[in-house]
Amino acid sequence: MPRDAQGLAVTMASEEAAAAWDHLVSGYLGYRADAPQRLKALLAADAEAPMAHVMRGAFAMLAFNRSFVPPAREAAEAAARLAARATPRERAHAEAIAAWAGGSSEAALAAWRGILADHPRDVVAFRLHHFLAFWMGRPEEMAASAEAVRPAWNPEVPAHSAMLGCFAFAAEESGDQQAAERDGRAAIAADPSDLWAAHAVAHVLEMTGREEEGIAWTSALEPHWEGGSQLVHHLWWHRALYHLQRGETEMVLALYDQRFRNLASPLVQSHADLYIDMQNAASMLWRLRRLGIGAGPRWEELADKAMARSGDILSAFTLPHWMMALTASGRWEAGCRWLEAARQAAAGEGAHATLVREVALPVCEAILDHARGEPARAVALMRPVLGRMHRLGGSHAQQEVLWEVFLDAAVDAEDRDAAQLALAWSRRRFSAPPARRIGWAAASAWVGSA
C-alpha cells in the first residue's frame, strides 16, 4: 500500500495517486488557491480513493455555507462507502466528515482527536481539528492538540513548518505571544510562503502593539503570497489594522479596495460572500465608521451579500458582521427580516443552534437596536453574553470589533460600568492600554474622568 509524505499508509490505486494526494495536502496546508484543482487531479488518478472524498467533503464544509452542506454529505457518504476497504484511520476520517456535515462539530473534533492519538503525523486530521476548534472558539483545544502531537514532529518530517505555523497560532490565541513568535518565525525561516505562519506572527505583532514591525513583516513576505487562497485577503486585513492603529485611514481604504475587497479580483469573484472575506470587509468598515469615516457604496455591496445569505447560520461569528452591513447601509426593515430568518434557523436543538440563539443573535439584535437609537437596550442584550462571545469563533483581533460594539453602546447609554467591562477586556488582551489604542482612547478618557 502506498504511503503519504509523512509515512502513513493511504488507500490509493497507484503511486501516482499517492503523489497527487501529497500535492493536494500540501496545497490545503499552504492555503493554495488551486487546492480544488489538486483535488480534481487526485480524483482523476483514483476516483475511488476514500481520502479524496474526505477532502471533497472537508472543502465543502470549510466554506461554512449552508448550500454546500448537501454536497458535503454526499461526499461523506462516498467516503464512508469506499473506506469500508480502507485503513481504520481513513474510516475515522470518513466518520469525522460525516459528523461535521451532519451538524455535529463536536463529534468531528472527537474523531480527529482519536486519529491523532494513534497517528500524530496525520496532518489533515490535525489541521481540520485546529481550524474547526478555532471557529468554535476553543483556543485551549487548539493548544492541547498542538502539545499532544508536537513530540512526533521534527524538521525532517515533510510539512514540519506548516505544523509550526499551527503551533504558533494556537499559542497566540492561548495568550503565549512569545512561543507564538518563536514558532511562527521558525516556520517562515523554513518556508517564507507559509501563509498561516505569516498570519500567526502578524497576530503577535498586533496584540503586542508593534505596528511598524507588522508593516515590515507583511511587506517582506508579500512577494511570497502569489497563488494563495483567500487567506491572503485576511493577511492584507491584518496589514490594514496596523495602518488603522497609526491613523492612516486613507491607506486602510486603499487596502480595502485594492487588496482585500477588490471586486475585480478573480479570487474575490470566485466566492464573493466567503465568510472570512465578509468578516474582513465588514469589520474594517465598521472600525472606520467608528472614527467617522464613511465607506459609501462599499456597505451596500456587503449588505446585498448579507441578504442573500439570510437564514444561513453556519458561521456564527459572521452573523454580527452581516448585521453591521445591514445597519450601516440603513436597511432597518431588511435587518429585522434577516434577524427573524436567523432566529428561525437557530430554533432547533444542538450546540451550534444554541450558541447562535443565545450568543450570536443577541449581539446582532444589539447592533440593530443601537443603530435605531436604543443603546441601553443594546447594552442589556450583550452584557449577559460577553463571557461567551469568544465561543462564536474568531481571533482576539477579530473579536475586538464585537467589544467595540458593546463599548459604543455603553458610551451612548452613558453606562460607565458597562464601558469598564470592555476596557478591561482590551487591557487583558492587548499590550498597549486602551488610552493608546485607536477607537478606545476616547472611551477610556470618558470612563477615567468619572
Ligand SMILES: [Fe+2]
Ligand atoms: Fe487573523
